[in-house]
Every structure is written in structure tokens, then in C-alpha cells.
Amino acid sequence: MSGARTTDVEFGIREWLGELTVGSPAPAVATFDTRVKTPRLPGSAAKAAARLARRLRLDVRDRESFFVGDQDGPLLDGELDRAADWARGLVHDLDD
Template sequence: MIVYESLFGNTREVAEAVRDGVRRARPDADADCLRVSEAGPEQIGSADLLVVGGPTHMRGMTTRMSRKMGLKTEENERTEDPAAGHEPDQGAEGPGIRDWFHDIPRDAHGAHAAAFDTRADFRLAGGAAPAIARRLRGHGYDVVAEPEGFIVEDSDGPLRQGEATRAAEWGAGMLDAVGS
């Protein structure tokens, strides 16, 4: 199960690439992507591997305020120049990964997990994936891969060329850590 938060589609694109990589590596795998707003305890409870990803805002996981600021900035750009800015991803206004962690049980008891983020490529950009991995561990998950960051151009995309391929490879590679 791949759970993601995405404001402008970049993190969704990475989540889908991870899913595709898992499916290519293990064609019999039942791999799904869910927006964070759709991923309740019943959806994630039976997953052999839970992969969680989100965008990086202010060097870490998004907050309600950072999501609102990002969406408002893009809306203002589109108002000034309809060809500029990015359209929000479906569900972008909803809860983020940080909020989602409050709603899931803390009793994963060693179930497997991994964390990723999308981030800009500049010095001190930070990343949300390490904090996501810490939260997963705090909920009892065994994090089987180093937290991974995937690069977006500018601050809101698109994904840098080759990042979707790298995400698919990363997804497939986690299967070795999880085993059969």
C-alpha cells in the first residue's frame, strides 16, 4: 500500500511509479496507491509493506498552514497569468501526512514500511521523508529502506527527468528487504 499526500501531482506521480516498480518486480503483488484522505486503518492494516510519501515544505512535512500557503500562491499566480502556476492535485486541500499519523493506530508491531518525499534541489532544502520514517517507527513499523527524496524542478514541479524511473527502481528494491 502506497499512501501519499500531493499538492500539485509530483508526489502522486512518485507514488504511482513506486507502485509500478513493485508490480513489475512482482507481477502477483496487489499494490495500490491511496491519497492520505482515503487511507484509513482498515485500508492499511493488512498491507505487507506500507510506503508513505509527501511533499517537503519548509524543510519537513507539510502543515495545514504550509499547504494553504502553497495553494494560495499558485492560485494567485494563475489569477495573474492563467498559463502560469500549477493546478492543485485532487484532494490537495484535504489532510496531510502529519494529520494522518494522528488517526492511525500505533500498534503495527514490526510490519514493514518505507518513506519518501518530493523536494527541491537546493542547499538546505531538507526533506519530509526522515520525519515520515520516524513517525512510522513510532507507530511500530519496521522501516526497511532508507528514507528517499525525489527531486522536483523549481519548488512545485515538474519532477526532474529520470526521477519517476528512479522511484520505480526504489519500489522494486524494497521487495528484497521485505522478502516474499
């Protein structure tokens, strides 16, 4: 089983986005997820969330997956640094 079971999530990203009021200009968003590196399973929560955000006319700037050792974690070596670099890049892009 991968990802959260529907019974584990009362208020997830779909619900949060569904309640979001989008003004003009649309807010910039980025999506991310954590995934098991091997075996490489199909699908990405970050990609699905980005697709949903685009349908809601949000300004999707980027999406990324970060890798964990197994379903319960932890992040693989170097992934925390990669995530921090990714976040800094997003902030830098917004400042431009």
C-alpha cells in the first residue's frame, strides 16, 4: 500500500484546495511529495496536486518528489539538503 489511506486523512490537499478562494493575480504554488525510490511506483502526488492546482487556475511554479527509504521514511541521504535547495530556488524565483 502506498500513500495515506483515505481513512487516515480527514482534510487533505483536495479539501484544502477546494476551500481556497483564488483572487487575481493567482497565487504562486509549488507541490512536492515523498516517494519510495525503489521499487519505483507509478504516479506522483506532487504531479496530481499540481494538475489540480492548475485546474483551479493557480500559478504552479514547480513540482518535485523527494525520496524515502520505505513507506514510513526516513528521507534518503541527501534528500533533506535537496529539498532545502529546491525551496531556496523557489523563493529566489519569486524574488525575481
